[in-house]
Amino acid sequence: MGSGALGMEMMQNEFSAIGMRNIWNDVNRLEKICEVEITLAEAQAELGIIPADKAKIIREQVNVENIDMRKLRLSYGKSGHFLSGFVKYFEDILPDDAGSYLHYGSTTQDILDTGMVLQLKEAHEDTLKRLKKLMRLISSKANALSDVVGVGRAHGNHAIPINYGYKLAIYLNELMDLYQRLKDSEDYVFTSAISGAVGSYAGYGDKGLEMAELVAEKLHLSFDKIGWHTQRGRFVEYTHILAMLSGVMGKMGKNLFDLSRSEIKEFDESYGKGRQGSTAMPTMRNPYLSEAVYNLANLIHNEMNLMYQSMLVSHEKDTIGWRNQWVAIPEITMYLSGQFAYLTAAMQNGTFHLEAIERNLHTEQGMLVSERLMMALSSEIGKSAAHKLIYNIGNESREENTSFEENVRADQAIQKALSDEELDELFNVHTYVGQSEKLGKEILNNYANFKF
Known part of the structure; x- marks a missing residue:
């Protein structure tokens, strides 16, 4: 059994998804290391650097199935x-002196970095798959709410009305942008690292550059002849995009948490039969999914400190920054998979309550259209005077606990400036959404035509 939040069997599913954990487990790491060593040997054999029959033995026998983990x-x-132990292990079991040609002319970082890139490439595909599913769900919810008007909130308080589909589509717009940024990063990030001890290819001989490019081609990775052992920025940039993705999801989780509050109740997570919210209060239905999405964003953002520090490499090599990335990259992608799992469940099974959305439009007795009233009065009495008038009526309504709308209608200056029919329209919250309905539908149309 493992340890910590990502390792304990009773806890790991609260922080990550099993598919992503399997990408970063011992077996898959060893498989990728074997794959890189095999590919290196085959490329060297093709170029006449090592005997072809030795490369064939390496291909056939350097695999996880032949590893006794204890040994x-x-x-x-x-x-x-670690890699010295790995190479020695296979040197001892490979026949016909083939072990002498394993890891030939290579350096540890060539193998481990390239192996990690292969793992990260799998994690990337898993992330894109989860992101596409989440975007589909958000698009579906936004479409369903595209004709619904709700409260727009600023600083946690009621501001002005907003189209609810637009409220959700904004997240979709951000996610589409980040999806594209992830796709655009692929050639830069998924690059082989075969360049020798200090990035000079010296140990590989005269055919080192040709061999390294061939290895990259065989592994379906891009090739950069300038060795990047000390240039860790490609992973910092990539995880920065993941951190932004996490931030969008975290923001959404926080907002769903707010909308789940008892006094708002515009959103509810699904509580199927048997799901519990509290051991103390049997009727509690806590928004645990939303809380987890928000929490995991905090964890991912904290990991970025390690990523930024990983760029501080000494001269041509050290393991300090390297070890940072061994910790941070897997943990960021695993935490992100957990975020996707929670937010996907919330979107797939949660409910937006139309009655509550409508009710909340009227809880402040007309103050939701204070901007609209001010702008309508501005052409009659000037904006500054209109702002002061509506401000004073608002304060009076709060202090005396009276209806803002009734006080507006009773004000003599307003009666002179606006008719009852005009006030009826101004207080209609459903017709004061600006361009939000149009923009929401534009985002949904962009998503429908988005090239994945």
Whole structure:
């Protein structure tokens, strides 16, 4: 059994999804290391650097199925260096001296960095798959609410009305942008790292550059002849995009949490039969999904400190920043998978309550259209005077606990400036949404035509 939030069997599903965890487990890491070593040997054989028959043995026998984990751990422990232990393990079991040509001319970072890139590429595909599903769900909800008007909130308080479909479509707009940024990063991020001890290809001989490009081609990775062992910025940039993606989801989780509050109740997470909210209060239905989405954004953003620090590499190599990324990259992608799982469940099974959305439009007795009233009066008495008049009526209504709308209608200056029919229209919250309905539908149309 593992340890910590991502390792404990009774806790790990609260922080991550099993599919993403499997990408970063021991077996998959070893598979990728084997794949890189095999591909290196095959490229060297094609170029006449090592004998073809030795590369064939390496291809056939360097695999996870041939690894005794206990013996590998002992080999690693004895050498004090993981990849040295790995190479020694296979040198001892490969026949016909093929082990002498494993890891030929290579350096640890070539193999481990390239292997990590292969893992990250799988994590990337998993992330895109989850993101596409979430966008579909948000689009569906936004479409369903495209004719609904709700409260627009500023600083946690009622501001002016907004089209509810637009309220959700804004998230979709951000997610489409980040999806495209992730796609655009692929060639830069998913790059092989075969360049030798200090990035000079010296150990690989005269055919080193040709060999490294061939390895990249075989692994379906891009190739950069300038070794990037010390240039960790590609991963910082990539995880920065993931952190922004996490931030959008975290913001959505926070807002769904607010909308779930008892006094608002515009949104409810699904509570199927048997789901519990509290051991103390049997009737509680807490918005745990939304809370988790918000919490995981905090965890991911904290991981970015490690990523930024990982760029501070000494000269041509050290393991300090490297080790930062070994921790942060898997954890960021795993936490992100947990965010997707929670927010997808909330969107798929949660309910937006139309009655509550409508009710909340009227809880402040007309103050939701104070901007509209001010602008209508501005052409008659000037904006500053209109602002002061509506401001004073608002204060009076709060202090005396009276109806804002009734006080507006009773004001003599307003009666002179606006007719009852005009006031009826001005107080109609459903017709004061600006361009939000149009913009919401524009975003949904952009999504319908989005090229994945």
